[in-house]
Amino acid sequence: MTTSRPHTLFSFGTLMDEQVQTALFGQAVPTSPASLTGYTTRPLPITDPSVIATSGLDVHLTLRRKYGAVVEGAVLHLTDQDLAAADAYEVDDYARRRVRLSSGESAWAYLDAKPLRSAARIVVVGDSIAYGRCDPRGGWTAHLAAEHIAANEGEHRVFNLAIPGSTLLDVSEQTPGLLAARLPDTLMVAAGINDSATTPTGGDALPHVTDRLDALAATASSHNARLVVAGPIWLDEERTHDYEGLRFTEERALSLREAARSWCDENHIDFLDLWDPLHKRPDLLVDGLHPTPEGHLALYQHLNTLNR
Template sequence: MTESRPHALFSFGTLMDERVQTALFGRPVPSSPASLAGYTTRPQPITDPAVIAASGLDVHLTLERRIGAAVEGVVLHLTDQDLAAADAYEVDDYARRRVLLSSGESVWAYLDAKPLRPAARIVIVGDSIAYGRCDPQGGWAAHLAAAHIAENEAAHRVFNLAIPGSTLTGVSEQTPPLLAPRLPDTLLVAAGINDSAVPLAATEAHVDGLAHIADNLGSLAAIAMRHNARLVVAGPTWVDEERTRDYEGLRFTEARALALRECMQAWCDENYVDYLDMWEPLRDKPELLVDGVHPTPEGHQTLYKHLDALSR
């Protein structure tokens, strides 16, 4: 029989109530005081009757990012079974993710399921599509920045650090020194299509980028955690391989892009990281691609609308 693992879960709301704990876990659970810096709270309406019955409240609290703020609460010490019960208790508006307490301890917490909705300062790292190539307006990232900053000009920022041609390996190597001055609370990674490219001619020097996706995403997750930033991974967009040309001896194919999509999504699911699927908006719409890979201005606008719907 597999022994239950211990889990640490930060709570600042109804899970602190011993009556709720008894209803969920069958007993009050061990806890210790804790503080979560860089967050504040806002009300979250609840409609699930079972959750309302357990807590006695139809409005709970959810976390939102704010520099200089802190949320006081407790760390609950749970078993596998307890954690599963807590997951079942939290409604679909919440997602369990890793956060860094003021003490430096990494613990679970329930955050807004829409990953960019509670964000204030977003850093985007990625490739030429995230950079906005082929769109004089700056691509989907520029549309995101305009909308996000307009919501709160004083507190909201978006820093687009995407570099055309980047692979996930390059992004994981280039990102660490760039984050501290920008005080990010969200790291949005939009790269990987260059990892899927295959050489047109056999060469011993070519490294299959798909074999290193998990390692690079793991590295980026560790980088984000050091800044208590939420990692959000944007998957690849559709590739029209009938129009992709020779990119310095490399070629992009739909099959490899789909393999990248599957690999990235599986890693995010396994590691409780937010994954934004960007495939469908451009699928089978070659008119929204300039060269089979890079979106047109209209394609970038389509991607932004899709991203906004997924994350807000």
């Protein structure tokens, strides 16, 4: 016999309504007051007729990040079946993610499905590609920072803490000490290509990628930040050859991409796939591995489409 697991879900909107609960779960469910620090709300127009029929509203609320703000709501205590019903009720604009309540406890909540759209203070950690190597303008991260900050000069920030040559082990060990002063609400990890490389000693870091991501997820949670994982870019292995003692191949990069994506799916973490913008475009790579300035712009434009 399969036993249903208990789940806690933070609600700040229509799921707190007993009529909505009865329609979804067959009855009102146990609830307790709760709050979420570091968030505020904004209206979200709803077009799905079934959702409108259940809630009686064509405008719901969605969360966005704001330092110092607090959203009051309640924690719903749900079964597996209840949680599945709640997932089916929420429209595609929402994604179920883990949040840290003001009490310090962890719970599910429905956040904006576009993770950077709702962010305010973004920290980027990663390797030379995230750092912006080969682009004097600072790479795709600089493009992201320019637009994000221009949208709200008072509250929006982007901190690029990427270090060329970093592996996911390096990032997972260095990041905890870098976050407190920057008050991030979003931690974007853009690393791993160095983990995919083969070395003269035969070491293989790929099997440990998920362990590094587990550590980074714990770090993000401890700072009440949403973890976002950026997948690897396409590389032209005909030109990478032996790069500073490392050997990069498309097969290994694809393995990294799949490992990161699968981990994100299993853990309800946001995965931003950066493979396609440069795929089969060797003209957008300086050395087969690092994007040209035009390549960085293409990556940024792709990110923009994923988050707008």
